[in-house]
Amino acid sequence: MRNPFYFRTLPIDAAFCDREKELEELISHANNRANVTLISPRRYGKTSLVRRVQHALSNQGSATLYADFFGVTSGEEVAAKLASEVYRITHKQESLYDKAIRFFSLLRPVVRPDQESGYSITVEISKGKTGIELIEDAMTGLGKFAAGKNALCHIVFDEFQEIVELKDAYAIEGVMRSHIQNHSNASYFFVGSRRRILSDMFNDRKRPFYKSAVNYHLSPLPMDDLISFLIERFKSQGKSCSREISQKIYDLTMGYPYYAQKLAYHTFELTDTQAADKELHGAFLRLIEEEKPLFEAIIQGLGIRQISLLTALAKEPTQTPFAVDYMTRHNLGSVGAVQGAVKKLERLDYIERIDAVYRVVDPILAVWLKKREVIE
Ligand SMILES: Nc1ncnc2c1ncn2[C@@H]1O[C@H](COP(=O)(O)OP(=O)(O)O)[C@@H](O)[C@H]1O
Ligand SMILES: [Mg+2]
CATH class of the missing domain: 1.10.10.10 (Winged helix-like DNA-binding domain superfamily/Winged helix DNA-binding domain)
Incomplete structure (x- = not known):
């Protein structure tokens, strides 16, 4: 009997609660070549959701690129991330990869053997260039890649608000925006967990990205869907969780996806056959205990x-x-x-x-x- 709950980014084949309407709408925006800001507090399921969006788009023949900006510290790093993503997805096909190399003039791929995945690709950066010049080069290359596709090119920038912390942030925003508006065959999703910062970037008329994307807010999971999801997941592994206990899991977590999964995970662990208040209570204490280091770090900051x-x-x-x-x-x-x-x-x-x-x-x-x- 395997615990059916997850609290890391959900694998594409893991059970998914609701978000049907969101998936459909986001896929439609992407196919329309619209840009989207996908905003919610952290751990609401944005990354898991865009993975599914990209999985579906990729099955339709679109090219899908994904770059996570969490923890980036320089423009140089941003540029390298973007170029390496283009190299990664073209590498499997020699003719495409040869072309991709010519898309960039300052960002060269370096391929090394890697025990786990066969090879790894990093990017070597031309010396003496500024972060802005490198981002300029990366965005130009990305544009050439997108233009060369007959199908949609879908690009996710996850935790995109992090770029405001970089040196020359305003100039970086400007360069990115000026390229993105010309990438007519692409749809960009700007995903972010710090809602105020991301929405200011797109809704303040003085900022480069002003009104360049559809604002899309992700909510917590709806009560009825989450309750059915919990009941069904327990059942799938031969245990049971009543409607009443599922309702309590919803109430305690307010439909917050990460916490709902984690509380359910521990409740499942502690349950023999049928989850009751005792197991739920024990699970809740475990949940708080596990989150403590993160909460303490928040307080320390x-x-x-x-x-x-x-x-x-x-x-x-x-x-x-x-x-x-x-x-x-x-x-x-x-x-x-x-x-x-x-x-x-x-x-x-x-x-x-x-x-x-x-x-x-x-x-x-x-x-x-x-x-x-x-x-x-
Ligand atoms: N639709 C969903 N159904 C079930 N669990 C979900 C769903 N969306 C998110 N989760 C849970 O929330 C966790 C955090 O999701 P993640 O995509 O990393 O959030 P974010 O990118 O918003 O920080 C996932 O590991 C998963 O346990
Ligand atoms: Mg995420």
């Missing part, structure tokens, strides 16, 4: 005022964080301090404002913050 506000919002979501009684009750300092903290926490996407109420985005972080207060 914040200032004292930001931690106080985050904790206050975990305990008591509010419409009025600037009200004197709220600030006093939670020891938040001055209005100025709270304003600064709100801004910073929103940019990091740790808090959000829904229906005028400020709250912590991550439901499990919120639980942990509340517990932490009690322990200390």
Whole structure:
């Protein structure tokens, strides 16, 4: 009996909950050669979803490229990533690969034998060039690659908001935009977990990417679909999880895909034949314990005022964080301090404002913050 739940990016053949409408709409946008920003908090299933979009497009004969910008530190690195993706997908076919080499003038492929996958491709960068020049070259090459295809060329830039942290970010945005608008045979998906930053890039009229993409927001998993998914997954491996327990998994995780899978994973582990409150409770403690290092790292990256506000919002979501009684009750300092903290926490996407109420985005972080207060 194998545990049927996953909490890493879902393999293409793993069971997938809902997202049918999203898949259909995203595939349609791609086929229309539209560009899309796909936005949600982290671990909502964006990467898993775009993989499926690309799998379907690839079955239709499209070329699909994927570059993850998470953790990039320079323009040079961005350029190398883009070129190496073109080399990777053309490498299997000699004639294509020979062409691909001519698409770039500053970014040469270096192929080395590799024990796991047979070979690996890295990119050698011409010396003395700036990050902007290299990105210019990478985007030119990408454009030539796309133009040479009869079919759609679909390109995903995952965690794209990371480029705003780079030196010369504004110029990089400008170069990318000016190329992308001419790649008429391509559809770009800009995927991001820091919603404010990504949506500012595309919705601020002073920015290069202004209004160049369809804004697409991904929601948590719908309640009914998630409940049926959980019941069915347990059943597929010979155990059972009642509607009532599945409902509790939904409630505890608020349909947050990663947490729903992880809580279900541990509940399954602890269950003999039929999941009950005892197993669910044990699983929830395990979940919080496992996330603790990440939560601690989040806290360590914040200032004292930001931690106080985050904790206050975990305990008591509010419409009025600037009200004197709220600030006093939670020891938040001055209005100025709270304003600064709100801004910073929103940019990091740790808090959000829904229906005028400020709250912590991550439901499990919120639980942990509340517990932490009690322990200390
Ligand atoms: N449609 C789905 N059905 C079931 N689980 C999902 C679904 N989408 C995401 N998940 C779960 O959420 C986790 C995080 O997904 P991921 O695609 O990495 O999110 P993101 O890219 O938004 O950070 C996955 O490992 C998986 O466990
Ligand atoms: Mg992702």
